[in-house]
Amino acid sequence: MRKISFSADYGYSDLADASAVDELLLLFVDCVDNEYCLDFLGCFIDYPTTSVLIDYFISKLSGNNRKLIVLTDLLLPEDILLKLLFIGSKYVVVEKSEVSVVDCVKLSSRENNMCITVKVYGQENNIIREYLYG
């Protein structure tokens, strides 16, 4: 598994800045793995840049047992958190009016043959919530 801590390891804390995200992605051009852990702790995230980032790593997932883990410290209700992370994504489409956001993510995970986990951290650096899709 490849864990990428954008703020702690790479010093990129403003992931709402499109030019910073473009710059950041260049560091991972050669990456290929079946499991990525995207650590957004300490990062300022917003759409559409977050989904650009996530899509990039989904496109880099290889093999059969494909996993994407997202770490965040945003205490949002599940559906809102998923929208913030995935809105605009090519792979995880969350804007289907007839299906709930949670079901959308589950469906997309299955379609893309991957498992998505979202872990929410509290201020004490403890996991206070964990969602599993796919």
Next chain:
Amino acid sequence: MDKDSSLIYLFEAIDRVIRFLMHIQDVRSQFYDYDDNQAKTSLVYIKSYEDAVDKLLNILVLLYDKICGESFQEESAYRTIEGIIKTIGLLHNELHYLPRPSEPIELKRFGRIINKSIIGFNDYKVGDELAEKPSYPIYLSESISESAYLTDPIQEIKKYYINPLICQVNGEFGLSLDRCEFEYVESALFHLSIPRIDANNPIRWPSLIHEVAHKLMRNEYFKSGGIYEDFIELYDFSAREEMDTMMSNNGLTKEVVKKWLIECWCDLLGCIMMGPSFWFSQNSAFLFGRSTIEKKEGYPTPYFRLRLMNVILRHRFGEMISDDVVKVMNLSMSLSKAFELELQENLFNNSAYRNLFVFFRIFFLKHFFSVDGESGGFLDRRMNESIASIVRYKNLADGDAMNIARKKLAKGYPIPSIRVDGDVFKERPAQIQEILHIANIYRNTGMQEEVFNILREEISDVKTKLMAIFKRFDMSVLRSIQVSEWFDLYDSESKIGDMIYDESQQPEKGYGLLNDNYIYQKIKSDELVIIPIMNISDQLGSTSFDIRLGTSLQVYMHTKYGVVDFVSGDVLGNSRTLDLDYLESFTISPSQFVLGHSMEYIKLPVDMAAQVEGRSSFARLGLQVHMTAGFVDPGFEGVLTFEIYNAGHNPIKLYPGLRIGQLRFIQISEPMRPYNRNIDAKYGGLLVQHESKQFKDSEVGKIKEKINEYHFKCR
């Protein structure tokens, strides 16, 4: 702070310094440009301000070299620039020693926008009573930031001095003057102020909407009876307890969050009304406020606010926020970001702030636009037809058209109109929000580059050149705002589509007087520039193009010395400029002579000359539009000056926009020295009429020299 951010900060400081100098120049020209002793004494005082600000400019020029050099020290550069901005603030506070120049007429236009926005709130109340909507005047002030005043500035004097005097008179003389006592009336006294140095700087005006929004906000705009109550409903979910703990551990109490919500609501209403120009205006206000006012406790940080505004802008004005614009905004915001990072607790290292930001984001999108598909977002419920007309530019905004307009502004052209896409030539009036948006983007790109190019030059020329750039920018934007409002009035469906223009029928060079087909093709291809063209089918005749009266007039009086003498310079100061506001007119008396200008800004190609003529309908009233100076040289650029004379027996009311003249175009072979390449050209590129500059003719200089020589010998 990196090099790029330092350069942006430097540019902002230069803006402050140059605007201060321009303001001093305005004071000088409005009050002291005449020859007497009082003026000379006052000029010494004015010079003291100039000397102080000149020094600051010199420091900035030197600093530019340092920032661009290899030994760049970010901390020292940052502190110096901050010190300069702070000093300008202090000097600005002391400007009350100098008379205030008059406000530009365009500020009234902006006031109208604000007042329209109040009309949009159709249930305006004072206390529990429905009230007549007030008109909010805008004044200049010595304060360096935009302000809203809710009270009468002399309220204290009325209460503590005048009222006791009335009581005293009642008691001692047995009179009954009770009714004369002053009472405090809030609604009638609200007014706005902008810094004196920004009187002619329209890109700072949108911030005023924030102050107005404070005044407009009402609890009943929120479903649960208040903004905070609506907000907490949003995060009423399983993590509520954790959120509450997180917030209170970080000082985000109910009172603080409520205050933040109110500030952000006012920002976001400003964004909705004014579009991206509000964002830029607030960004500047935050930068200058940071150095000149104490840090405001309990307010969201500028970066928090700018980011939130960004969300709303992207949601509502996607068309206007192209990748280029995002780049400019991010660069402009990099300073606020650097300031944010300096804080011990900031949006990046504190998850409570980040959580709050996301909740604000969701709350406001829902509140204003009802993004979850529920009906009854604030805009639906509150904004009636009037306000819809203010924000209609949202539907018109076109990124490509704006880019074209930005290029025009970079050339110094005004931008009161936007060309409508299509095969047939058509323009529409630019909305004030579009004009300001284009101006902001140009200011943060092309204009910044121009300024830095000048900083690389010799220091003796820097001040004059920088002032010329800023002055041209202001003038172009102000004229655009003014003319676009008239265009709005005259806007109608053009019938040009019904007329047949044969593109293959172009005359050979040297053909002489040009016909409508040829003129149309030249306009369409941008070889002949005429800005704006309000209604081409009305204006284009078989061999002519009608031009309209502009908004400014030069009204002549008798000279102080009773004679026009270019050699002694007595010709100067014998006229006054009259700027007409929307729907205002000027009455020209019989035998009166005034200068006016065409509403159209014109640029002739180098192989085309033009002849200004009157129109028969006006000639029949005795109105002449030129006095033997009707020829326009090839390559000329600027507005055309009308020398207007009323030869009739009755006064005539002149309204801007009336088609009082016409141009005939003549194709010629290209001259060796067209007007735009003539270094002695006196009237090129003007945006309004100008008095005679005959004193600049070489003959005048020679006569003057001889006279001086003669007097010297006689002594």
